[in-house]
Amino acid sequence: EDQVTQSPEALRLQEGESSSLNCSYTVSGLRGLFWYRQDPGKGPEFLFTLYSAGEEKEKERLKATLTKKESFLHITAPKPEDSATYLCAVQAATSYDKVIFGPGTSLSVIP
Amino acid sequence: DAGVIQSPRHEVTEMGQEVTLRCKPISGHDYLFWYRQTMMRGLELLIYFNNNVPIDDSGMPEDRFSAKMPNASFSTLKIQPSEPRDSAVYFCASSFLSGAGGGEQFFGPGTRLTVL
Numbered sequence: 001e002d003q004v005t006q007s008p009e010a011l012r013l014q015e016g017e018s019s020s021l022n023c024s025y026t027v028s029g030l031r032g033l034f035w036y037r038q039d040p041g042k043g044p045e046f047l048f049t050l051y052s053a054g055e056e057k058e059k060e061r062l063k064a065t066l067t068k069k070e071s072f073l074h075i076t077a078p079k080p081e082d083s084a085t086y087l088c089a090v091q092a093a094t095s096y097d098k099v100i101f102g103p104g105t106s107l108s109v110i111p
Numbered sequence: 112d113a114g115v116i117q118s119p120r121h122e123v124t125e126m127g128q129e130v131t132l133r134c135k136p137i138s139g140h141d142y143l144f145w146y147r148q149t150m151m152r153g154l155e156l157l158i159y160f161n162n163n164v165p166i167d168d169s170g171m172p173e174d175r176f177s178a179k180m181p182n183a184s185f186s187t188l189k190i191q192p193s194e195p196r197d198s199a200v201y202f203c204a205s206s207f208l209s210g211a212g213g214g215e216q217f218f219g220p221g222t223r224l225t226v227l
Contacts (some may be wrong), residue, residue, distance in 0.1 A: 032214045033214075034214040034215070041220075041221075042220060042221070043115075043202050043204070043218030043219055043220055043221055044154070044202075044216075044218050045218070046214075046215050046216065046217070049214055049215060087154065089214060091214050096166065096167070097142060097159065097161065097166070097206075098156060098159065098167055099144075099156065099214050099216070100156070101146075101153060101154040101155075101156075102153070103153045104153065104154075
C-alpha cells in the first residue's frame with residue numbers, strides 16, 4: 001500500500017536556526033513528490049514538485065531534495081513567517097492523478 | 112482569477128440533516144478534487160473528477176457521501192444524513208495538469224463542518 005510518513009510531528013526553532021524536515025514514502029513507482037505549506041485556517045499552498053532521485057528545488061529559504069526513499073525540506077535561517085505546517089505528498093505511477101498526503105510537520109519559528 | 116471558491120466557509124448542523132458543500136474551481140482547470148482534513152486522519156482524498164467525470168471515488172467513506180460536477184465551473188459534495196463523525200474541514204482543489212504535474216493543486220479556503 002502506498003504510504004507517506006513525516007517527521008518530526010512538530011518542530012520549534014529559534015529564528016535563524018536551520019533544520020530539516022523529513023518525508024519518507026513507500027510507493028509502487030514514484031511519479032512525483034510534492035511539498036505544500038499550510039497556514040492555520042487556510043488550504044495547502046503548493047511549494048515544489050520533485051520527480052527523480054537527486055533532484056533539488058529551491059525557493060527563498062527552502063530547499064527540497066529527493067532520494068529513492070525519502071525527501072528532505074531544508075530550512076535555512078528561518079524567520080517567524082516560515083511558521084506553518086509543511087505537508088509532503090506523493091503520486092504513484094499506478095494511481096493516475098491521485099495524490100497521497102502525509103500527516104505534516106508543524107513548524108514554529110520563535111523570534 | 113479569484114482562486115478556488117468554496118461555500119459556505121462554516122457550517123453547523125444537527126445530526127441527521129443534509130449538508131451540501133459547494134466548490135467553484137479555477138477557470139481552465141480540468142481536475143477537481145475533494146479532500147477532508149481532520150487531526151486524526153490528516154488530509155484524505157475523497158473523490159476526484161477529470162473533465163467533469165468522476166475518476167476515483169474510493170475515498171468516499173460511505174453511501175451517505177455523494178459528489179457531482181454538473182459542469183466545469185461547479186461541484187457539490189453532499190452528506191445525507193450527516194453524523195457527528197463527519198465533522199472536519201472539507202477542501203476542494205483544482206489543477207490543470209495531468210500525471211505528476213497534477214500534484215500541483217490549488218486549494219480553496221475550505222469549509223469547516225460541525226455536526227452536533
